[in-house]
Amino acid sequence: MSETRLRPRDPQYLSRVQSIWDDAHFIKDVGYELSSIEAGRCVTTLVIQKRHMQQNNFVHAGVLATMADHTAGAAAGSLVARDQVVLTLEFKINLLRPAVGETLVCRSEVLKNGKTVIVSESEVFVVKKGREKLAAKAMVSLAVVGSSYR
Amino acid sequence: MSETRLRPRDPQYLSRVQSIWDDAHFIKDVGYELSSIEAGRCVTTLVIQKRHMQQNNFVHAGVLATMADHTAGAAAGSLVARDQVVLTLEFKINLLRPAVGETLVCRSEVLKNGKTVIVSESEVFVVKKGREKLAAKAMVSLAVVGSSYR
Amino acid sequence: MSETRLRPRDPQYLSRVQSIWDDAHFIKDVGYELSSIEAGRCVTTLVIQKRHMQQNNFVHAGVLATMADHTAGAAAGSLVARDQVVLTLEFKINLLRPAVGETLVCRSEVLKNGKTVIVSESEVFVVKKGREKLAAKAMVSLAVVGSSYR
Amino acid sequence: MSETRLRPRDPQYLSRVQSIWDDAHFIKDVGYELSSIEAGRCVTTLVIQKRHMQQNNFVHAGVLATMADHTAGAAAGSLVARDQVVLTLEFKINLLRPAVGETLVCRSEVLKNGKTVIVSESEVFVVKKGREKLAAKAMVSLAVVGSSYR
Numbered sequence: 315m316s317e318t319r320l321r322p323r324d325p326q327y328l329s330r331v332q333s334i335w336d337d338a339h340f341i342k343d344v345g346y347e348l349s350s351i352e353a354g355r356c357v358t359t360l361v362i363q364k365r366h367m368q369q370n371n372f373v374h375a376g377v378l379a380t381m382a383d384h385t386a387g388a389a390a391g392s393l394v395a396r397d398q399v400v401l402t403l404e405f406k407i408n409l410l411r412p413a414v415g416e417t418l419v420c421r422s423e424v425l426k427n428g429k430t431v432i433v434s435e436s437e438v439f440v441v442k443k444g445r446e447k448l449a450a451k452a453m454v455s456l457a458v459v460g461s462s463y464r
Numbered sequence: 465m466s467e468t469r470l471r472p473r474d475p476q477y478l479s480r481v482q483s484i485w486d487d488a489h490f491i492k493d494v495g496y497e498l499s500s501i502e503a504g505r506c507v508t509t510l511v512i513q514k515r516h517m518q519q520n521n522f523v524h525a526g527v528l529a530t531m532a533d534h535t536a537g538a539a540a541g542s543l544v545a546r547d548q549v550v551l552t553l554e555f556k557i558n559l560l561r562p563a564v565g566e567t568l569v570c571r572s573e574v575l576k577n578g579k580t581v582i583v584s585e586s587e588v589f590v591v592k593k594g595r596e597k598l599a600a601k602a603m604v605s606l607a608v609v610g611s612s613y614r
Numbered sequence: 615m616s617e618t619r620l621r622p623r624d625p626q627y628l629s630r631v632q633s634i635w636d637d638a639h640f641i642k643d644v645g646y647e648l649s650s651i652e653a654g655r656c657v658t659t660l661v662i663q664k665r666h667m668q669q670n671n672f673v674h675a676g677v678l679a680t681m682a683d684h685t686a687g688a689a690a691g692s693l694v695a696r697d698q699v700v701l702t703l704e705f706k707i708n709l710l711r712p713a714v715g716e717t718l719v720c721r722s723e724v725l726k727n728g729k730t731v732i733v734s735e736s737e738v739f740v741v742k743k744g745r746e747k748l749a750a751k752a753m754v755s756l757a758v759v760g761s762s763y764r
Numbered sequence: 765m766s767e768t769r770l771r772p773r774d775p776q777y778l779s780r781v782q783s784i785w786d787d788a789h790f791i792k793d794v795g796y797e798l799s800s801i802e803a804g805r806c807v808t809t810l811v812i813q814k815r816h817m818q819q820n821n822f823v824h825a826g827v828l829a830t831m832a833d834h835t836a837g838a839a840a841g842s843l844v845a846r847d848q849v850v851l852t853l854e855f856k857i858n859l860l861r862p863a864v865g866e867t868l869v870c871r872s873e874v875l876k877n878g879k880t881v882i883v884s885e886s887e888v889f890v891v892k893k894g895r896e897k898l899a900a901k902a903m904v905s906l907a908v909v910g911s912s913y914r
Binding site: 665668674 | 820
């Protein structure tokens with residue numbers, strides 16, 4: 315159930331979102347990759363490594379949460395004006411199944427494209443031997459702010 | 465508003481929580497440290513580095529969320545039996561202020577010590593020049609499960 | 615993205631869910647109606663009246679939240695055993711658009727059918743002159759407990 | 765952990781919040797009462813009746829959620845300018861203990877007094893034979909908007 319009309323205010327949104335992605339230190343450090351971006355939607359991936367796990371070799375909830383949050387932000391960021399950025403106000407994530415596999419894929423889409431607050435939802439899938447399972451789902455609220463915050 | 469009676473079921477809870485902490489790969493990788501643990505409460509810290517930041521040099525929401533989640537889990541983990549562990553079911557975090565400073569401190573306490581589900585809350589403070597500010601607050605639900613999940 | 619296999623443990627789930635619905639005083643009092651129930655899914659409706667509104671004639675967030683919660687519970691309740699009921703552990707709701715119209719329709723489905731915790735999501739639509747708009751979306755965690763709680 | 769400086773922008777905030785309270789139809793209908801209001805804080809009560817209950821004679825989660833949301837809004841509303849109102853963006857509530865008793869008391873306070881978004885937290889207590897127990901806790905985000913929304 316996504317927004318029916320999602321028109322980006324900035325025609326150069328692709329390069330802008332890519333550039334913000336490239337500058338996000340923690341995202342680079344953990345190893346998330348931007349797979350695709352379009353107006354109001356974003357897909358990201360992570361190749362699961364030992365360092366992403368908790369004590370029981372499930373992927374840590376924090377790895378899933380960071381991915382759900384940041385991908386939601388990229389989906390929202392595609393819709394704002396050139397001199398705006400988005401900052402997470404809050405999110406909630408439900409961990410639905412243990413994340414055990416080779417890769418994580420996160421798909422986010424904007425549910426509400428507001429002027430001051432954008433709401434996205436994110437689904438994080440774990441891929442094991444080619445089979446995808448929904449590992450976590452999040453709803454994320456983002457503030458639209460001036461790019462002095464960038 | 466914490467639980468009035470928080471009696472750990474396992475008298476050896478300190479060493480058990482410490483040992484689970486030491487085995488959590490992602491927590492070690494990001495650099496969180498366990499400062500103190502008592503029955504139903506836990507405090508952790510993180511020395512903020514460049515790699516923890518987003519594009520604007522605020523600490524990334526994912527770093528705050530991971531800390532809120534894991535510290536809540538350690539507070540809850542102090543209360544379960546020796547053959548039990550806790551797994552996060554869900555959490556919600558509100559990012560209240562930009563996290564800019566030298567150190568993060570997270571304080572978690574158990575609000576409800578249930579047999580199958582424990583609820584903790586976490587406050588994450590950013591410390592800048594010796595002054596603490598509340599950067600984020602989270603409520604976390606954790607399932608109590610058999611230690612085969614450990 | 616619903617659960618692929620949602621098999622009710624109780625073949626009499628329809629009459630059981632209907633009977634719990636009929637006994638829920640607050641639901642009767644506000645005026646919600648059960649439209650349809652199947653394994654892991656539920657649809658409910660509410661004819662909007664003045665008494666459901668806040669000061670500005672939008673439907674009150676509490677009316678949307680109660681509907682999202684209770685419909686999620688009915689979807690979950692369809693899947694448990696005859697001697698079990700579900701109790702809400704927590705939910706989070708995003709209010710996406712002002713709810714102004716003649717009717718509310720809530721559609722809930724189970725995302726995770728766990729033994730001790732079931733997770734449902736609910737979408738609440740407002741219908742105005744025959745056109746549906748997504749007014750709110752919620753994720754709900756429910757504990758599966760013995761029917762002594764019924 | 766409340767905001768250290770909570771200065772209302774409107775010196776007439778008491779009468780303004782009271783007036784909005786009096787105009788909220790659903791709140792009147794369910795029976796909530798405004799007990800006290802000060803800058804950034806609000807307390808409300810509800811005398812529990814049969815019609816507030818679910819099938820098992822616990823107070824319905826929707827009654828607790830509506831109270832947590834609306835009281836949080838009144839706490840936030842005390843801080844905005846005369847020509848502004850607040851609208852709930854989202855909230856999350858954890859139901860911690862069955863609400864069985866004679867009265868509900870909700871205490872809300874503002875955690876972050878932002879220009880466009882205010883965050884409050886609400887604790888809902890159930891009072892039984894004079895003894896208070898924490899039944900639910902919520903975090904609520906509210907948008908600050910022009911009073912055309914009132």
